[in-house]
Amino acid sequence: GDTIHIHTTTVGLYTLKCEYDRRKELIDSVTLLSLSTETIIKIFSSILYEQKIIFIGNELGTLTRLINTFICLLYPFSWPHTYVPILPALMLDIIQAPTPYIIGILRSCESYLSGNEDLLSQDNSDIIIIDIDHDRIRSINDYLTGNTHRSSMDNLHNLPSTYTESTPLQILPKIFKIELKQEISLLRKTRSSLSLDDCQQRLRDVFMSIFVQSCYNYRDYYYNKNFQREDFIQSKQHTIELFLEWFTRTQIFELFIRHKFETNHSSNQFAITFDFACEKYGQTLNKQTSQRITAKSVKRKSATRANKQEIRF
Template sequence: MPLPGSGKTVTIKSFIPDSGTELIELTRPLDSWLEHVEFRALLQRLSPENILWLFASAVLERRIIFVAEELSVLSQCIHAVAALLYPFSWAHTYIPVVPECLIDTVCCPTPFMVGVQKRCLEQVLDQPMEEVLLVDLCEGTFLRSVGDEGNILPAKLHTEMLTSLKTHNSNNNIQTSEQVNTHVSEAFIQFFVKTVGHYTSHLKWNKSGQGSFQEKAFCKDVTSKSCRKFVKRFVRTQMFSLFIQEAERSRITQEGYFQRKVTEYQEQKKKQRRNS
């Protein structure tokens, strides 16, 4: 049986002794970015400020190395950072735990997100690396950085996300992993909603149904200067390019969680304009 498409339901017949045949309906989620994600692991090891520096580096597809003693910490934290990029996907080298024999991977000139054990740190530091963010998850610090990580994100949105992450740390009502994941992811989803959520307005379609993204008009449509500066850098990334290529294939908007948030935000802005 083929795997159902996102949001689609498949019916399975199941024979249960003494009960007979039963029909079981299984619905595939529209989005699965929070499956097997544990943001709490990242929050326990890095401050909100450092998480935003890390996010900014990932958004611009830079080279990022995570260092920790435990393999589980490496895999959990790297997976969490990748999930923060939703609705976009990391499109480059991604190795949660690099074997010692492949430490030379950190010399790769292309973007990567990799994890190495603490015992291999000296080997990593001996490698000729440029423009790398080296994250020590044991100490919660950066051993190396490019230097501009704090200036990549638009100031207003940076402050909003920082406030949201700090609220998590002081909110005793948030206890379960699901609640933590929802609270944290919402802050980053709103960031993308406010910076690039208007992308559908700049897709033009020909008679054959092929879409064409109008990049210049898309960037110009961003009113905030700081946001426009960020967007002009972000549209050059591979993850944005792949996202747009997928959007150009179908005129039917994918009704995933991100698109629902975009619609809610746009409706809110319309309501504010009517009331002003």
């Protein structure tokens, strides 16, 4: 795993040995950035929302690398549902499963999908199709009815019927979407001067920052052998409360809490990179809060002193 060297004024230099996590190595920045920024954010949001997602592409390698990349970007969380990077044509019945999944299908198998009568006769509004070769997101209903006349950009604004007001595209805080857009755009501009490893690390950091900002104090709310969900949500800014309302109910989040506190894993060894980032972020917040309080106190004292002088004269 990674080794982090930390120098503090209280205990001096010490070293953290991070858990070995191959997910950073599996991030393919080239394949990911071949998609538009809007599409990347919408796919990421759909995964967090635990939707049924089917990726379709021409090339096996590109398809598997892209799907693996999105799974890796969930760090420190994991996808707890069905995950098949390449689904053989003879097993396409899996897409009718009632639970969430992430599945990859080669375009050569599309005919099996469109010719599935059972699929046509059922309500599949909760399934989305991601065409990675054309940067297009469609509902499976649009796909099966041959509604392909819209352009790539049109599809980004005319999303599947499952994307209503209660879906992640609206629930994902605006501040997070803006941050992701800015960081991904910056990476596009600078990646030619970065090594592959640097690009992988930058992408991981960008997406992990969403979880750090929203969950940095999660450890403070696990006590009495339970995660105190409501108290945790109430400790956050109003702008991210709705996001945490649904995210903390997902199996993605619940699995993380179980691994961290309720299994035989040592909490000091699991997701240590994430915990270190959370601790650093929390310290920065506390410092900023302290500075704001100090600044307000100085202004208040100055105003009081000025008032006393006016009264004296």
